[in-house]
Amino acid sequence: MKKIVYGLFFGDSITYGEYDSVFGGWVDILKRYALQKFHEGNGDELILFNLGIGGETTEGLLKRMPVELSARNSADGNLVFLSYGANDLAIKEGIQVVEPEKFKNNIIAAVQQAKQFSNDIYLVSILPVSQKIDGVVVGSGKLRTNREVVAYNEILKDIAAEYSLGYIDFYAALFDDKEVLLSADGVHPNEKGYGMMAEIAIPVIEKYL
Template sequence: MKKKMMYGLFFGDSITYGEYDGVFGGWVDILKRYALQQYSEGGNELILFNLGIGGETSEGLVKRIQNEMTARNAEDGNIVFIGYGANDLAVKDQKQMVNPEQFKVNIEKAILLALNFSKEIYLVSILPISEEIAGKISATGKVRTNEEVLVYNQILKGIAIENSLNYIDFHSAFLEDKEILLSKDGVHPNEKGYGMMAEIAIPIIEKYL
């Protein structure tokens, strides 16, 4: 039987990119190594692309998703992961970077574009923020609150339900132990946190291996 070769495309911000994980390189990189190992043991080939850009909002996603997917389009199909909101909800210079209404429009627009290339789309929840930095100005001049995280996650959940897409709830997984799963900046996971995200995501990519 001919083996399948699919692509997994991970769109997102620095949490997709894996910032601040000097050990594993973030959750997507862990998945990449896992998929490669499964392939070398006789599984299907699943090539994962980490398309995370630090600081990006859903505005950037809408601008680039079409080109990125056209450039990486596997014959046997593509799996798309969309992880945005942590920058969108941030307030910078007294102004929210992307308000909830616009965020919803952007994510829906990105999904429409992605559907031309893929039927397998996963929306990724926003992580909770450490109590120490919630509501305070970060090094990058951004203010984030856990109330806003809930509002934006609700939007993502709603979009997933309306469009019969999959929702990956990292938020619930982090909630109780967030203070030990987040790095010093209170926004990005540390290697423990990224490891946990990978553990949750492995059964998802397992289906395609």
């Protein structure tokens, strides 16, 4: 008998797929891929939920996570993806939105919540920012640096290792070609960038199809 597994993608506007008018972002590409595989009659059904909210930090995640997890809980199992940090690390009016130690504690708390529903939890790296906005205050009033991106990614890697979680390293994959793979705002991927992210993530979800 085939199983129905849910995949829950928590994150910000990059999870949501902002600025991708072609594919709808990397999570939506994965949704279509999983559906296609199911219709081909291969294996179990994997239903993916895009729970990305633009501008969200780990503070917002902790507030809504219990409700979201309870509402989408498959008896056959759940996958949980946590994709945060791009908004947490931003500096606005001289203050970091969510400081590193708080970010670390928030991610650990989120992992502990997710563990009540899932044994398959993945942390997703923060993307690099374009050279043109690295250290620059942009129109939203936020300032981001690749130095901070690396520091926050190290926190995610350490947590993944400590709690035996999966880690999806989009940062390393996109860094060298970031000027080509990021959109004009220098933060969000363009359709090429989102497509590459999906290619990297497909082998992860393949295990559950």
